Amino acid sequence: GQQLNQSPQSMFIQEGEDVSMNCTSSSIFNTWLWYKQEPGEGPVLLIALYKAGELTSNGRLTAQFGITRKDSFLNISASIPSDVGIYFCAGQRDPSGSRLTFGEGTQLTVNP
């Protein structure tokens, strides 16, 4: 079952604002992944993190792998209307297996 706490559950922001969301867990993860899903589509991988403390950017998106291995955050700078969607975090705990644990998602709405 779900073991990742993702927050906030939803966000309503104005175009141009910065956004921050995070995922936390009581368990240690060795991989963190961030996805974006638009209505009726499959999730698209945004950023993958493999090392504690790693900070990775993809355009206006930046994500970090927490130093304790129990959390990760995603920032979006200068939001635009096409950023609208649901953002999911996912973590992998067991290096010998491949199952992911997913957060429940952050619904982002950007007002023009």
Add this chain to the structure above:
Amino acid sequence: DGGITQSPKYLFRKEGQNVTLSCEQNLNHDAMYWYRQDPGQGLRLIYYSQIVNDFQKGDIAEGYSVSREKKESFPLTVTSAQKNPTAFYLCASSIPAGEGGETQYFGPGTRLLVL
């Protein structure tokens, strides 16, 4: 043009019928997965396969069955035993990355509606 394809995009099923959802990937990934997504919720794992001719149950396998006869294909059958099959079904495949990690990529999904 590599990727994961799922067909059909929409599928209608009468109560009591089995239906099979297709998932094909040409990424040469060893591992493949099936997830179910209900409105406003996250993804729940149904079945996964780390290698051809082998698969394991996920968190909600009851009422579903899979096969993995080829590396490229991982079809999911929703049987009549699945009492609430209406959902969005997502297939994924993964490749090893980082230090023992895996990176999963998703297909476009199939929406199943029970009539």
